[in-house]
Every structure is written in structure tokens, then in C-alpha cells.
Amino acid sequence: MIYFDHNATTPLHPAARAAWLEVQDRFPANPSSPHRLASRAEHALEEARAQLAQILGCEPSCVVLTSGATESANLVLHHFSRVLEKDRNILVSTIEHPAILSPAAHYFGSQLRLAPTTSGGMIDVDWFEAAFQDQRPALVALMAANNETGVLQPWRRILETCQNVGVPLIVDATQWVGKLPSGDLGKADYVIGSAHKFGGPKGVGFLKCPSAVSSLQPLLLGGPQENGRRGGTENVAGVVSMVAALRQHTSTLADPNVLTEKIATRSKFCTELVQALPGATILGGSNPVLWNTVSVLMPEVPCQARWVVKLDRAGFAVSTGSACSSGQEKPSSVLTAMGLGAQSSRILRFSSGWETPASDWDLLLAALKQVYQDLSQS
Numbered sequence: 195m196i197y198f199d200h201n202a203t204t205p206l207h208p209a210a211r212a213a214w215l216e217v218q219d220r221f222p223a224n225p226s227s228p229h230r231l232a233s234r235a236e237h238a239l240e241e242a243r244a245q246l247a248q249i250l251g252c253e254p255s256c257v258v259l260t261s262g263a264t265e266s267a268n269l270v271l272h273h274f275s276r277v278l279e280k281d282r283n284i285l286v287s288t289i290e291h292p293a294i295l296s297p298a299a300h301y302f303g304s305q306l307r308l309a310p311t312t313s314g315g316m317i318d319v320d321w322f323e324a325a326f327q328d329q330r331p332a333l334v335a336l337m338a339a340n341n342e343t344g345v346l347q348p349w350r351r352i353l354e355t356c357q358n359v360g361v362p363l364i365v366d367a368t369q370w371v372g373k374l375p376s377g378d379l380g381k382a383d384y385v386i387g388s389a390h391k392f393g394g395p396k397g398v399g400f401l402k403c404p405s406a407v408s409s410l411q412p413l414l415l416g417g418p419q420e421n422g423r424r425g426g427t428e429n430v431a432g433v434v435s436m437v438a439a440l441r442q443h444t445s446t447l448a449d450p451n452v453l454t455e456k457i458a459t460r461s462k463f464c465t466e467l468v469q470a471l472p473g474a475t476i477l478g479g480s481n482p483v484l485w486n487t488v489s490v491l492m493p494e495v496p497c498q499a500r501w502v503v504k505l506d507r508a509g510f511a512v513s514t515g516s517a518c519s520s521g522q523e524k525p526s527s528v529l530t531a532m533g534l535g536a537q538s539s540r541i542l543r544f545s546s547g548w549e550t551p552a553s554d555w556d557l558l559l560a561a562l563k564q565v566y567q568d569l570s571q572s
């Protein structure tokens with residue numbers, strides 16, 4: 195099976211697997227216990243935190259280790275629900291993942307303002323900036339790269355706007371980290387990431403906060419871990435394994451030619467796909483997009499639902515949108531925000547990994563042509 199669903203989750207990177215096994219063997223103790231074995235586990239954890247902080251461009255004390263992006267998003271939004279004045283609005287883009295949208299609606303209700311997106315899947319910067327003039331929000335949340343379309347969001351520009359007037363910004367960088375250089379992310383007040391999106395294990399992630407302040411209101415109570423910001427015994431093996439995977443990608447990204455090649459492979463696939471399948475449209479338009487993601491509005495054929503099934507039978511694992519909305523009748527909020535709600539059943543998402551060779555994209559294209567022919571004739 196050729197795997198084109200890396201935005202849903204990635205296979206464990208060999209370096210992550212080796213690190214996980216090593217920690218389980220060498221540092222099995224609870225880092226909070228009072229013996230030498232515990233100190234070794236604590237040392238391994240703190241070394242991994244420091245390496246992660248270095249990659250993100252922040253201080254180790256800014257990193258809160260969590261179970262993944264969903265927990266990190268809930269933690270930071272819970273925090274703000276406790277500390278913000280009750281009548282202040284928060285501004286969140288409509289194309290955020292449900293991990294942000296749901297807790298934002300839960301904690302802020304009518305104080306939540308949704309910032310629209312353009313038909314190309316990028317947040318509407320003009321609207322955003324006008325909204326700042328109109329009524330300054332108390333908090334902003336904007337993702338770095340969209341999980342469904344891959345469109346890169348102007349988070350650096352929005353960060354500048356926010357910083358100029360002292361408004362905190364949450365950047366959900368779950369799809370950015372491990373795919374693009376991440377050294378600037380630490381400039382944002384709050385950054386969210388999840389290990390399993392970049393070759394780390396499932397169930398580990400992080401929230402980057404402004405400083406060591408233990409004033410971050412914890413969501414999980416029950417222990418003093420993470421400077422009182424997140425209770426519960428730390429997942430030492432998971433954290434070390436996450437950082438091992440991220441370090442591999444960070445060193446790969448140090449060679450600019452690697453990204454150039456990946457971008458060229460994606461462009462070639464898109465050009466050939468549009469030529470081969472009349473009516474196919476690549477989502478995202480001319481916006482900058484993740485090198486690994488292609489979201490396509492497929493041409494109309496008698497039975498749309500069978501694209502994924504036919505591709506699966508041909509040996510390709512692809513998605514119809516975000517994994518969280520797959521299998522649901524309802525179009526995803528991202529596609530609805532882009533004005534594609536009615537056509538959402540015709541959308542396929544292909545997302546590759548670092549290990550995907552260019553030849554797999556060629557094989558996928560050949561399979562798509564074949565499935566198109568089959569479906570057009572059925």
C-alpha cells in the first residue's frame with residue numbers, strides 16, 4: 195500500500211523508534227521519584243525539552259509537554275478562559291482545526307469571532323486587519339499551515355499586527371513543524387505541535403508558552419509536573435522519541451535543495467493531474483502550499499464516493515479531507531469556509547512524507563487516470 199495520508203498521521207521514524215526503545219530500556223523510572231534512576235529519566239526529559247526549544251527558537255522553560263495538539267489547544271484556550279475579562283472578544287480563523295474551534299466555542303461562546311478565509315484557503319488578511327481597527331480582540335488564533343489544503347497562512351504578518359498592539363497569538367503549527375523550518379515559531383506567544391504528524395509517536399505534543407510562568411492555568415490537575423502547568427507523569431520515552439524525529443527533519447531541512455526538489459515534485463504532479471483529468475482543480479490557487487499536500491476538486495463522475503475505495507483497491511491510502519471529518523456526511527468547516535461545501539464529496543487529499551519518492555507520485559497519477567476512466571464508464 196502506498197501511503198498518501200501523512201497529514202492524518204505519519205509512520206514512526208526509525209530514529210524515533212530507536213530513541214523510544216532506548217529510553218524504555220535505560221530510563222524506565224518516573225522522573226519525579228527520589229532516586230538516581232529517576233534523575234536519569236529527568237535528565238533525558240530535560241535534554242529533549244532543551245533540544246525542542248532550540249529548534250523552535252525559545253527557552254526550554256517555555257515548553258510544556260502534552261499528549262498532542264488537541265490537549266495543547268484545550269490547555270491554552272482553557273487558560274485564557276480563566277484570565278481574560280469576560281466581555282472581550284477572541285478572533286479565530288474559520289479554517290482552524292476542530293482542536294481549536296471546539297474549545298474556543300466551548301470556552302468563549304458568543305465572545306468568539308470567526309475570521310473569514312478567501313476562496314484560495316488563506317485567511318482574509320484585509321478583513322483581519324480591519325477587525326483589529328474596529329474592535330481589538332483580546333486573543334487571536336491562527337494556524338501556520340492548513341491540514342486539508344496545505345495552504346500556508348500569513349502567521350508572521352498576523353504576529354506582527356498582534357505584537358504591535360500587545361494581543362497574544364496562538365499559532366497551531368501542527369502541520370508546519372517537521373515539514374518546514376521552525377526556528378521562527380518561538381517568536382509567537384503560544385505554539386502548538388504534535389509528534390505523530392512528523393514521525394514521532396502518537397500521544398505526545400507540546401505547547402510553547404511565553405515564559406516559565408506557572409500562571410498558565412492548568413487543564414490537567416493532579417501533580418506539580420511541567421512547573422505546575424500540566425499534571426501527570428511525563429511520557430519520557432514519547433518526548434525523547436518526538437524530539438529524535440524532529441531533529442532528523444530539522445537537519446534535512448538545513449539543505450535548501452531538499453525543499454526545492456519536494457516543491458518541484460508537487461508542482462509536476464499538479465500540472466500533470468490537471469492535464470490528465472479535465473475539470474480537476476487544485477485547491478489553494480496560487481497561494482504558497484506545503485510541499486507534501488495536494489487537495490483536489492475531482493472532476494464530476496457518476497459516483498463520487500468511489501474514488502477513495504477504488505484508489506484503496508489500487509493500493510493507495512488517500513483522504514477525502516481531514517481525517518477527523520472523514521466518514522462524516524457534513525462537509526468540513528475548512529471547505530465550507532472556502533465556499534466548497536456543496537462540492538466537498540469531490541475533494542481528495544494526497545499528503546506525502548519525507549520518505550515518499552517522486553516515483554510514488556507518478557504511480558498515484560497513473561492510478562488516478564485509471565480510476566477516472568473506470569468511474570467515467572460506470
Ligand code: PLP
Nearest residue numbers: 262263264291293341368369388
Ligand atoms: N491541529 C491541526 C492543524 C491538525 O492537523 C491536527 C490533526 O490533524 C490537530 C490540530 C490535532 O492533532 P492531535 O490529533 O495530535 O491532537
